[in-house]
Amino acid sequence: MLISQIKFDPNISALISNRWELDGAGEFGALFNISYSETNYRDDTMTAGAAFPFFTDKPAVGYSPYSRIPNNDSQGNLVWQAGLESGLPTSSGSTLNVDGVPTEYLLARDAIFGTSFTGERKRPAASVSLQ
Structure with missing residues (x-):
């Protein structure tokens, strides 16, 4: 590791007091009292993408196993609609009508994405007390 890559997070403070007659x-x-601190931080997140229906190992005729089920079947009929508030049923044995045949499906995520934010937080502070 190069010395130029090392980051320091200083935290310093001083307190002075006195009494007089x-x-x-x-x-x-x-x-x-005076203080100063610097903090280098990193914030990582991971987010799952939308869930989409996929065929099982026994797809409808003319479709490949484990391929994504299209919104419309080969006859142009709506199979499923994206963006439904309640989503597709998740219970075992749920089916979608593909080319007129009730077809079991699997729900899988289309993508997982992440973000990483880094930054530096500086916090100076001072206080005075008289009595």
Whole structure:
């Protein structure tokens, strides 16, 4: 690893205080605090894509095993519609009508994608207290 690739996350602070006796007014105190920190961070996420129906190992006639079921069958009839709020049934044995034949299907994700954000957070702070 090169030295230029090393990142440091400094965290420094200082606290100064003192008390004084004031003539006729009693004791007076002051406290001053200052701090600074830097943090390098990374935020990773993974998101599953949409679920789509796929044929099982026994597809409808004219289709390949485990291929994605099209929205419309070979006769132009709507088999399934994307974007339904409730989605397709997930219970075992659920079927879709493909070319007039109830056909079992598998639900699978079409993609998984991720994001990675990095950054640097700087937090300076100061406080004064008098008494």
